Amino acid sequence: MTEQLLIGQSRLYLFTAGMFLLGAVLFALLALRQPSGPRRFLLISTIPPAAMAITYILMAQDVATVEVTAAGRQQSVMRFVGYTVVLSALGLVFNRLVSPSRRLFAVLFAVFVFTPWAALASWLVSGAAESLMNGLVFVGYLTGCYLLFGPTERSAKTVSDGRRLLFAKLRNLFVICWAALIIQSVVSEQSLGLTNFFVGQITVGYTDAVLAFGIFGLVYAGKNALTDDSSTESRQNKQTDNSIKEPTELRTQD
């Protein structure tokens, strides 16, 4: 089957890994040149591409494979380990950005970690169990969306506008990519079988790249908001302020 594809499985994995590795190195070098405040955020944001690079290298080596019921092929568990690391790093960025309560952060982190492993479980079982696991994946996604747009958004109102805006951008990116990954998991050859390995890997790799590179790109673009660690007044209080902003401030917000 491999020789009939445009590129072999291992080469495709290694090509994707090389892309992530190159990005991770560039991002790390870029992060180390920043001041100490944004540097921590940027270094955390370097974790997703680095984790995905390692993941794809290990997948190319067929490390920790399990047999998937629908496709009957060997699937590496390392992809889900990589997603767990990526989502943990993103959760850490969210936590440092808007400082939600410990309880909220713990629930959000649990939902983040639950969904990829539930997706893997749906690949390993069949019939009603598979449908149940797919349903749990969607429930986890919806729960995560509720937590991000509800309680976490309320916590974001207590921090500066720059941090709040950065949180909103990261959240929207993550929600879109998360949904794309879940859809790809459902339509993949391991589940509904609507795609094959080549198309599935291309689309998943693209989604992974958008997510990993997008996180770093958004954090880097909003690094000026990260230099202010203190929480500023809320937007509601700011709206009642009759003072006129300086022109320079308006320009920087443009």
Next chain:
Amino acid sequence: MVNAINRIRRRYSYKISGILAGIFLLTLFFAVLFGLHVSRSPPEEAAQRGIAAITGLVVLMLLNLGLAGIILGGNVALSLRRLSNRAERIGAGEFDIEISTRRTDEIADLYDSLRVMRNSLDTMVTDLDETRKRIQEERERSENAKENAERLTEQVQEQNDELLKVADQLSSAMAASANGDLEQRTTVSTEDKAMQEISDSFNEMVDRLSIAVARAKTSAERIDETSTTLDTSSQEIRRGSNDVAEAIQEIAHGADEQTTELNDAASQISQLSASTEEVASTTAEIASQSAAVSRITAEGQEISATTADQIEQSVERTAEVVETVDTLVAEAEQIESVIATIDDIADQINILALNANIEAARADVGAGGEGFEVVANEVKELAEEAMTGVEDIETTLQHVRKRAKETAAGVEEVDETIRTAASDVSELQQRLNQISNDIDAVDTSIQQITEAADEQAGTAQELSSIVDNVSEISEQTSNHTEDVSATAQEVTASTETVAQLARELDGEAQELAEIMGTFHVSQETNPEMEVSTDD
């Protein structure tokens, strides 16, 4: 503001167009890639790959549309257009329009800025309206005040004419008073209360002035008398001040001499202190040397004690040697007696050998006579050898006895010498003990001298300090005395000034009496009458 919004709108338009173009190109790239994937598939897999490619493209399009939705979801262009319209309405004077958005990005900041600007403009316009109203009210008030002022001016003119008449009367009376006629009074009758009060006050003033002039005359006479007395007193004070100044000059001179002598005394005390410190230093050196001598004496005592012990041991050893020599002589004498015994035996053996020879000669007749003679000869030779050995021993013993006697005599001489040395050493120890005691006494005396010298140095320093203080006080006294002298001279000068002033006062009093004489005061005016100053 509108220009800034238009600029942002253009920038966002370019940005959105670029993103849409990028998404389109990216999707096109994936479509080509998947198309190649399908085209290279075997016929039996073509349908499956086609479905996979379409599904993949759909997923990617959904993802890209979602990303575009993130960017366009905020509807930036629409928000900016609405914001621009609201800015224009605010510019037209509509300050009550709603300016709010659900966005939380830069557009929301623009909304905030526009709201702040609208509020500021509204406040400024409101303030301008209020200011314009206040100015209108102030203008009306000023016109009313102008009319009131014109009416008041007419009233004032009428009152002024009446006041001029009263003022003429007052002026005449005041001119008479100024010429010394204090008997003039005004008889003004006017409705103006102030002018009436002025007239009354003038009359009252002239009354009081009459009393004051009368009292001034009396006071001038008294001042004349007092100034004369003051002149006399000031002359006496001047003479007294001169005496005081001379006395103070003498005191100052004495204080200067005292200061000089105290400085000399301080110098001598300093020299005494230095000498005392030198004595203390010398005494310390003597004490150090005395301690060294004491240490050497103690060492001598230890050496002499050791020598005495050694001499004692030598005497004992000498006695033992004498005793040994005596024993040796006695034993030599015993050997001599033994030798005498051996000598007798040898003589008897010799006699016996002689007898044996004789007997051998008798026995020549027999066969055994020759053997007997040989034995006798051998015994004789043996006896002779024994006698020779005894003689040698005796000679040796005599030498031994002689040496022993000589040794005993020598030892006795050594013993006598050692005993003499022991006696000398004992005497030396006594002398060293005496020296040590004397040095201890000297140390005690030196210590006492050192303490006395230190105490004397301290006393000299205290004395020097006291003399310095006294000298300083003397200098201060001298300075104060000079100050007092200067003050006395100033007092003298002041006294002269007082005398001069008294004379001038006398002249002034006379002149005052003359001036007071120009005033015509009613004879009924009593100078002792109290002048009220309540007014």
